[in-house]
Amino acid sequence: MKRFTNILKKIGPLPLILAVIALIIIIIAGTSFSGHVASHSLWSAVVAAFTSAILGASAWFGNNYGMGIIVFTILIRFLILPLMVYQIQSMMKMQIVQPALKALQSKYPGKDTESRQLMMAEQQALYKDAGVNPFASMLPLVVQMPVLIALYQSIYNSQVLRSGKFLWLQLGNNDPYYILPILAALFTFASSWLSTQATPEQNGMTKAMPYIFPVVIFFSAIAVPSALSLYWVVGNLFQTIQTFFLQNPFKIRRQRELESQKERDMKRKIKKAKRSTKR
Template sequence: MKRFENILKSIGPMPLVMSAVALVLIIVSGLSYEGQVASHSFWSAIVAVFTRAILGASSWFGNNYGMGIILFTIFIRFLILPLMVYQVRSMMKMQVVQPALKALQAKYPGKDTESRQLMMAEQQALYKNAGVNPFASMLPLIVQMPILIALYQSIWNSPVLRSGKFLWLELGSNDPYYILPVLAALFTFASSWLSMQSNPDQNGITKAMPYLFPVIIFFSALAVPSALSLYWVVGNAFQTVQTFFLQNPFKIRREREAAEALEKEKQRKIKKARRGKRK
């Protein structure tokens, strides 16, 4: 219970309120659709909820299904906002404990079982004391995967959505001009780059991630219906803005440099005081 309270405290009230409002809007949009969406199992019922929500949101714009997908995407992003905030806060805490983790690795350089067990025990204690969850970064991905699958199936199984048009797009077909795949890749790069810039300890893998993810998203967007690519574009654009406000690398760098300068000044004064005592 205390751990749950700490998580809620870390997230803050505003993201939770926004998430609750988004959930209500998803329910309202689903209820506003007057047609029937078939479901014959638990999973198909989830897909049906998504389909009804998109169709209901589309009806608010004169059955503009592209606008319905955009609005539904924004609802989903606000719905999972508490998880994203928790992920970012956990990542920032992980960056703080990185020096201590490196010290542990230096303390237990051996590869024998006893050395690994001791390091794991001290590492877990370090995470607990710092309030860090090393698996927090996986939560949004775990949540979004079934959402993406359900969205894909809701579009593919709905003749109305599959035959819908939006701007130059046929929502059930690929983007003929590759505009959505390019935009999805660009916004993925922007959000990944912003996120990585706030991390002072980068290795080869972390440096490559902002360039690897956009390539994956680009080729994935080429292979899926435009409706899903539209979801990625809007979702990744939202993610870019969210990352800037929650994990502003320029602000974090200024704060880190100020803290380092303060620490250097403190150490300089200590050394000066010690030299004075010797005299």
């Protein structure tokens, strides 16, 4: 209970309030849909609930299924926002202890069992002192994946949603002008780039991620119906805005520069004090 309370304190009240409001609106949208979506298992019941909510939201806009998908995608993003806040906070804590972890790896370069055990013991002590759980950042991903998969399947499996029209799009067909795939790729790049820029130390894979993911999303969006491409565009745009506010690399860099400057000033003062003492 204490750990759960600490997690809630770290997340803060605003993401939790937004998540509750989003959940209420999703429930209202689902119950306002007068039709029936068939289900034959627990998982299909979840997908059916998502489909009903999208169709209910679409009815608010005169059965505009494109608007229904946009509204529901935004609501889902707000629903999982507390998890994303917790994940980002955990990742930032891990970044702070990275220099100390590298020092431990240099201290125990051996591959024998004794060296590994000693290094793991000191790592656990380091995590405990810093208040870091190395697996905490994985929990939100595990929780949100079923939600996102259910949303994906509710759009993909619903003939009603895919038969709708939105702007220049036939939601069941590919985007003929490739506008949605391009936007999905651009927003994926923006989100990935902002996230990696906030990371102080990057390896080859970290540097390549902002360029690999957009290519994958682009070709995937070309191959799927426009309804799914629209979902990716809205979701990735939300992710970009979320990353900017929660993991702003420009703000983080300024803070690190100030801390580095303070550290350098302190070292100069210590050296100056030592020289004065020797005189």
